[in-house]
Amino acid sequence: MKDINFSRRDFLRTAGAVGLAAAFGGFPSDIFAEGRRLYKFPEKTDLILLTSRPPQLETPLHYFKELITPNEALFVRWHLADIPAYVDLNKWRLKIGGNADKVLELSMDDLKKFEKVTYTAVIQCSGNGRSFFEPRVPGGQWQNGAMGNVTWSGARLKDILNQAGIRAGSVDVVFDGLDSGPLPKVPDFLKSLPVDKAVGEDIIIAYEMNGGPLTMLNGFPARLVVPGWFATYWVKALREITVVTKKYEEFWMKPAYRIPDNPCACVPPGSKPGRTVPITRMNTRSLIIGPSNGANLKANVPVDIMGIAFSGGYSIKDVIVSVDGGKSWGESRCGKDMGKYSWIQWFYTWKPEKKGKYILMARATNSIGESQPFESLWNPSGYMWNKIESIEVNVV
Amino acid sequence: MKVLIALTAAIFISVISMQLNAASIEGVDESTVKSIDLPAIEVDLKEGAGKDKTAAFCNICHSTDYITMQPRFPADTWSAIVHKMIVVFGAPVNEDDSRAIINYLSSHYGTSERPASSEMQMKQNPDGPGPTGEELFKRNCAVCHPGGGNTINPDKTLNMDHLKTHGIKKAEDIIRIMRNPGPGMRTFDEYAVPDKDAKKIAEYILKTF
Numbered sequence: 001m002k003d004i005n006f007s008r009r010d011f012l013r014t015a016g017a018v019g020l021a022a023a024f025g026g027f028p029s030d031i032f033a034e035g036r037r038l039y040k041f042p043e044k045t046d047l048i049l050l051t052s053r054p055p056q057l058e059t060p061l062h063y064f065k066e067l068i069t070p071n072e073a074l075f076v077r078w079h080l081a082d083i084p085a086y087v088d089l090n091k092w093r094l095k096i097g098g099n100a101d102k103v104l105e106l107s108m109d110d111l112k113k114f115e116k117v118t119y120t121a122v123i124q125c126s127g128n129g130r131s132f133f134e135p136r137v138p139g140g141q142w143q144n145g146a147m148g149n150v151t152w153s154g155a156r157l158k159d160i161l162n163q164a165g166i167r168a169g170s171v172d173v174v175f176d177g178l179d180s181g182p183l184p185k186v187p188d189f190l191k192s193l194p195v196d197k198a199v200g201e202d203i204i205i206a207y208e209m210n211g212g213p214l215t216m217l218n219g220f221p222a223r224l225v226v227p228g229w230f231a232t233y234w235v236k237a238l239r240e241i242t243v244v245t246k247k248y249e250e251f252w253m254k255p256a257y258r259i260p261d262n263p264c265a266c267v268p269p270g271s272k273p274g275r276t277v278p279i280t281r282m283n284t285r286s287l288i289i290g291p292s293n294g295a296n297l298k299a300n301v302p303v304d305i306m307g308i309a310f311s312g313g314y315s316i317k318d319v320i321v322s323v324d325g326g327k328s329w330g331e332s333r334c335g336k337d338m339g340k341y342s343w344i345q346w347f348y349t350w351k352p353e354k355k356g357k358y359i360l361m362a363r364a365t366n367s368i369g370e371s372q373p374f375e376s377l378w379n380p381s382g383y384m385w386n387k388i389e390s391i392e393v394n395v396v
Numbered sequence: 397m398k399v400l401i402a403l404t405a406a407i408f409i410s411v412i413s414m415q416l417n418a419a420s421i422e423g424v425d426e427s428t429v430k431s432i433d434l435p436a437i438e439v440d441l442k443e444g445a446g447k448d449k450t451a452a453f454c455n456i457c458h459s460t461d462y463i464t465m466q467p468r469f470p471a472d473t474w475s476a477i478v479h480k481m482i483v484v485f486g487a488p489v490n491e492d493d494s495r496a497i498i499n500y501l502s503s504h505y506g507t508s509e510r511p512a513s514s515e516m517q518m519k520q521n522p523d524g525p526g527p528t529g530e531e532l533f534k535r536n537c538a539v540c541h542p543g544g545g546n547t548i549n550p551d552k553t554l555n556m557d558h559l560k561t562h563g564i565k566k567a568e569d570i571i572r573i574m575r576n577p578g579p580g581m582r583t584f585d586e587y588a589v590p591d592k593d594a595k596k597i598a599e600y601i602l603k604t605f
Contacts, residue, residue: 042432052437053459081457089428136467138477182457185486216432251484255547272542275550 033060034143043215045072050140054078054179055217058145064289064308067336067345068120069148071210076217077125077146077231079189079252084178084237087221094205094222098174098243101165108207108221114155117204121227121341122149122310123234126257126279129385135270137382144287144389149308149343152225154206158199161243166195172248173198175224175235187251191233193226195243202227202341205238227341228313229280230383232257253278258381265384266377273379282312284371285386286319286346286364293391302351305332309364310343317365321348325359325390326374332362352395361390439464446500453489453497457481463505471502475535483540491589495535529600532593536584537601544605554605567598574598 031038031046039049039057047057057076063069089108096104104110125146130139140146161173172192179189197203206225207214214220219236226233232252259265260273265283267273286309297303305323309316315337320329335345352358365371376387439460441447454460469477475498481487482494489497502508527535540547544554552558564570571594574584589597 039435039437041435049437049461050465051459051461052435052439055434083434085434086429086431089430131467136469138466138469138473141465141467181485183486183488186457187484213430216430220430272545 041076041217043072044076044217045070047073047076048143048145050142054081054083056140057217058142059148061144061287061289061292063148064287065306067149067338067343068210069150071150071212071215071218074123074148074150074209074215074218075125075146077140078179078217078236080179080181080186082180082182083217084220085216087178087216087237089221092221094238095240096160096164096242097240099167099170099245100161100243101167102163104160104164106160111155111160111205111207111222114159116153117156117202118151118153118208119202119227119341120149120151120338121225122147122282122343123225123231124148124282126230126232126383127381130382132376132385132387133378133382134376135378137380139382149310149338150209151211152204152206152227153208153211154204154222154225156201157203157205157224157241158201160205160241161199164243166199166243169245170195170243171246172244174242174244174248175233175238176240176242177219177223177235178237178239189235189252190248190250191224191235192244192248192253193233197226228282230282232279257383259383260379264377266379269378271380279383282310283384283386284311284316284364284366285309286362286372287389288360288362288391291360291391291393293393295393297352297393297395299352299355299395302349305348305350305360305362307332307346307362308343309334309346309362311364311366311370313340314366314368314370315340316344317367317369319344319346319362319364321346321350322361322363323350323352323358326361326388329363355395358393358395359390360393361388363388437461442504444500444504446496446503449493450497450500453487453493454481457485457487463501466505468505468507469502470507471498472534472538474498474501474506476538477501479536526593527596529596529598530604532589532597533600533604536589537597540581544601554601556602556605559601567595567602570598570601571595 033048036048038046040046041055041057044057048060050056050058055076055078059069059073059075063073093105093107094111096106125140125142127140128142128146129144130137131141131143171194173195174190174192176188176190181188204225205222207222209215209218214223222238223236224234224238257279258276259279260267261275261277286307288305288307290306291297291303305321307319309319316334319332319334321332322329330348332346332348335347337344346362363372372386372388374388376385437459441451441460441463451460454463478489478494478498478501482489541554546553552562559565564573574589574594584594
C-alpha cells in the first residue's frame with residue numbers, strides 16, 4: 001500500500017474488488033485506489049483507469065494534499081481514439097490563420113520567443129464529480145480526481161494573435177489539436193473562444209507544466225490554457241488556430257458541452273433543459289482531503305482537517321467547516337495564496353471529545369459571493385458538480 | 397599528394413553531408429522527438445448473446461471500458477447512447493446489429509436482468525403487428541427528438557404547429573424527410589426503417605406532439 005492514509009473503507013472496497021477480480025481471473029491486488037483499478041500510462045504514475053482508448057485517467061485524492069499536482073499524477077482526458085503518441089518538434093508547427101493579416105507557422109523555438117507568462121491554475125474537467133449525480137447520467141464516471149493544480153508557462157495567445165493581425169469582423173477563435181476520430185464521420189475535437197475572450201491577458205499557449213515539458217497525455221507539445229474556465233477549452237497538442245467571422249457551432253461547441261441557460265445551470269432531476277449555452281467558467285468548489293472518508297480518529301486527540309478550495313477566476317474569501325453534519329460551522333485557516341486561478345489549501349483543527357460517528361463538511365465562498373449548494377444541482381450532462389461534500393469519520 | 401588529400405577530404409565531407417541530409421530528410425532527431433507506447437488493456441465484458449457484436453462494433457472507436465464504467469441504465473438510455481454513436485459519430489451499425497447491441501447492453505449492464513423488449517420483438521412473427529409507433533420513435537428518433545423536441549436544431553421540433561410552418565402536414569411529408577432529410581439529420585432509408593415502420597413513426601409524431 002503506497003498511501004499511508006489508505007483508509008479502512010478503502011481497504012474493504014479494495015478487498016471486495018480484488019475478490020471479484022480474483023473470481024473472474026483478474027489482476028494482482030496492489031493496483032486499486034478508492035475501490036477502482038489503477039494503471040500506469042507512459043510518463044504517468046498509477047492513476048485510476050476509467051478508459052484506455054482514448055485514455056481517461058483520474059488522480060487519486062491523496063495527491064491533492066499537495067498545493068501543486070505533480071505532472072505524473074495529473075488526470076488525463078481525451079475525446080477521440082487517435083491521440084498523438086509521436087511528436088517531432090522539428091516538424092511540428094502551430095499554424096495561425098483565418099481572418100488575419102498573416103498566416104503564422106510557429107515552431108517551438110518561435111513560440112518561446114514570445115514573452116513567457118507563468119501562473120498556477122486549476123485545471124478541471126467539466127464532468128468532474130459526474131458519478132455523484134442522481135439520477136445517474138452517461139459519460140465519464142469521474143469522482144473528484146478529474147482536476148489538478150498546475151503551474152503553467154507559455155506565450156500569451158493575445159501576443160500571437162496580434163502578430164498574425166486579427167482583422168475586423170472576427171467573431172470566434174477556433175482551436176484544433178493533433179487528435180482525430182477513427183471514422184470519417186466522428187466530429188473532430190475543435191473548440192472555440194469568443195474573440196473578446198481569446199485576447200484576454202491571461203490566456204496562454206502553454207509549453208511547460210510545473211517547469212517541465214508537457215507530458216504527452218496532457219497535450220505535448222503545447223496546449224491552450226484558459227484559466228478559470230473548464231478544461232474542455234484547454235485544447236491539447238495544438239495544431240491550428242483559426243480566426244473566424246461567424247459564430248463557431250460545430251459538434252463539440254453545440255450540442256456538446258452545454259449547460260441549461262439559467263443561473264444555476266440546472267434543471268429538475270431527470271428532465272431536459274430548454275435553452276442551453278456553452279459551459280464556460282468554473283463554479284466554486286471545496287473538498288476535504290484529510291482525514292479520508294471512513295477514517296478512524298482517536299477521541300481527545302487534535303486532528304488537522306485539511307482540504308482545498310477554488311473558483312473560476314475569483315479568489316476564495318473563506319472556507320467554513322462543520323464537524324456536526326452542517327448544524328454549526330467554524331472558519332478554517334487558509335494556506336498560501338497562489339493567485340486567483342490556483343486552489344488554496346485550508347486547515348481546521350478539531351479535537352473530538354466523544355466517541356461516535358461524525359459528518360464533516362466544508363463550504364467555500366469566493367470574493368464575489370459565489371458558494372456551494374447544500375443540495376446537488378442536476379443537469380443531464382453531469383457538469384459543474386459542486387455540492388458541499390461531506391465525509392464520515394469514526395471517533396474511537 | 398595535396399590534391400589527393402583534398403579530394404579524399406572532399407569525398408569524405410560530401411559523404412558526411414549526404415548522411416546529414418538523409419537524416420534531415422527523414423527528420424529524425426531524437427532530441428526533438430517525444431514518443432510513447434499506449435497500452436492495450438483488455439476489458440472483460442459479461443458473457444451473453446450479442447457480446448461479440450457489441451465488442452466488435454464499439455471497439456472501432458473506443459475501448460469497452462466505456463461500457464463497464466457506466467452505472468446500470470434503463471434500456472431507453474442504452475438505446476439513446478447506441479443511436480448517438482450511429483447518428484453523431486457515424487458508427488457503421490445497421491438496425492439489426494443496433495438492436496442486438498442495445499439488447500446486450502440493457503440485459504447485462506441495464507437496470508433489469510431481463511432481456512430487453514427488443515429481443516422479444518426480434519423473435520416475433522414477422523407478419524405480426526410488430527413494434528408500435530411509439531417504440532419505433534424511441535428507437536430511431538428520440539435521441540435527437542426527445543419528447544418531440546430537437547437537440548440539434550431547436551427551431552425544427554416535431555410540434556404540430558412547428559411542422560406546419562415547414563409545410564409538413566401528412567404522414568407522407570414526414571416519411572419524405574426521413575428518406576431525404578435536410579442538413580443535421582441522418583437519412584433513414586428503407587433498410588433502416590421499412591415503409592410500414594416509417595408510417596407508424598409518422599402517425600405517432602402527428603398524433604403526439
